[in-house]
Amino acid sequence: GKGGQNLRAAASFNPAKGEDESIDKSAIAGASILLAERKEKVAKESNFHWDHNDEPHVWRRKAILKAHPDIRQFMGHDASTKYKVMGALLLQIAALHLLQGAPWYTWLFVCYTLGGTVNHSQTIAMHEISHNLGAKKPLHNKLLAILANLSMCVPAAASFKRYHFEHHRYQGEVEVDCDLPTNWEGWFFHTSARKVLWCFLQPGFYALRPLFVNPKKQNTWEIINLCITIAFDSIILYFYGFNGLMFLLWGMLLGMGLHPVAGHFLSEHLVMHEGQETYSYYGPLNWFTYNVGYHNEHHDFAFISAKNLPNARKIAPEYYDEISHYHSWTKVLYDYIFDAKLSPYSRTKRVMMEKREIQDLRNRGGLLK
Numbered sequence: 001g002k003g004g005q006n007l008r009a010a011a012s013f014n015p016a017k018g019e020d021e022s023i024d025k026s027a028i029a030g031a032s033i034l035l036a037e038r039k040e041k042v043a044k045e046s047n048f049h050w051d052h053n054d055e056p057h058v059w060r061r062k063a064i065l066k067a068h069p070d071i072r073q074f075m076g077h078d079a080s081t082k083y084k085v086m087g088a089l090l091l092q093i094a095a096l097h098l099l100q101g102a103p104w105y106t107w108l109f110v111c112y113t114l115g116g117t118v119n120h121s122q123t124i125a126m127h128e129i130s131h132n133l134g135a136k137k138p139l140h141n142k143l144l145a146i147l148a149n150l151s152m153c154v155p156a157a158a159s160f161k162r163y164h165f166e167h168h169r170y171q172g173e174v175e176v177d178c179d180l181p182t183n184w185e186g187w188f189f190h191t192s193a194r195k196v197l198w199c200f201l202q203p204g205f206y207a208l209r210p211l212f213v214n215p216k217k218q219n220t221w222e223i224i225n226l227c228i229t230i231a232f233d234s235i236i237l238y239f240y241g242f243n244g245l246m247f248l249l250w251g252m253l254l255g256m257g258l259h260p261v262a263g264h265f266l267s268e269h270l271v272m273h274e275g276q277e278t279y280s281y282y283g284p285l286n287w288f289t290y291n292v293g294y295h296n297e298h299h300d301f302a303f304i305s306a307k308n309l310p311n312a313r314k315i316a317p318e319y320y321d322e323i324s325h326y327h328s329w330t331k332v333l334y335d336y337i338f339d340a341k342l343s344p345y346s347r348t349k350r351v352m353m354e355k356r357e358i359q360d361l362r363n364r365g366g367l368l369k
Helices: 002-012 021-044 056-067 069-074 080-098 104-130 138-152 157-169 185-186 194-198 200-214 220-255 260-267 285-287 295-300 306-315 331-339 355-363
Strands: none
Touching: 056 069, 056 295, 069 306, 080 104, 080 138, 104 138, 104 157, 104 220, 104 260, 104 285, 138 157, 138 220, 157 200, 157 220, 194 200, 194 331, 260 285, 260 331, 295 306
16 A cells, blocks of 8 residues: 555665655655554554565565566466356256255255355355456456356355455455454454354355445446346246255355365464464365465465466475465364464454555445446
8 A cells, every 4th residue: 555655665765865855754754644543453453463564475476476487377267167167056956956855954964065065166266257267358257257156146256356356455454355354253253162153154254244344335247246146046946946045045155154165264364373374275175166275376376277376386386385384174174163372363464554545445446346
């Protein structure tokens, strides 16, 4: 943000080198505002981890590009994504057809195992496509994201893209990055039992948190997303009844809640080691989740497609192999629930934007209108 730039400019000013004092005074004034606002925000949410530097992926991206410029060869969309999305949707519909008349315990087992895994995979497909990595043209990516969204029964693709861009651009920024838990979440969900509930309610927090933290006006694509979702839900209701609709909805809720693949929600940015705020996972569940476990690689190079993220690690191992990472999302869930030191407070926040900058961003409708 401009506030962060002022802070750096004020810190680096050297009148002995003949630098313009008027620029210095402006930078100092801006830096003073940012420092005062930062102090206020930190005081309100002091239990979080705080970092007063730019998010770490900026400098690492520059360093890797300098050391390994050939990493650019892995950038670009993956044409196979559309087939994976369509295959997953057809698999869910096939499950609906085969489960007609099945006993409740079979229904619930398949809903959690198959439905939860497939629907979670579709949410990661939406994530992949939000970076325009599913097709060449932006329009095709928008339509493909809505297709991936259908089996969840709730419109999310268009809104997710708007907020996810800001998560990348302003990682950890208070009042902007809606991936960050609120202070209330940290205060309330601090016992093991409550942390289990918090994990189960992850879909709800992801849906509702932006409305309180960083609300945006509905745009045209969100309306299109809503209309197509209602039409699809109506078709499912007509052919498979209420149970069919509930299979898809509960598959989404269970798959994004207390589920092995949902461990990535925690592993990505939960601070397990002081000073590190993004973590990668190198385990077999990446096969079902578009390699989202390669999360440091993804944040460093958001326009490298999922299938090529392992290549980013291979080409620059000195930047990834030596930092903390995981091999089990289930272990991350277990540690989070039973380790008293871990809670929603275990996230890194920063204040690099003045309040007026944040308000200007909101007035513009965000990075993506």
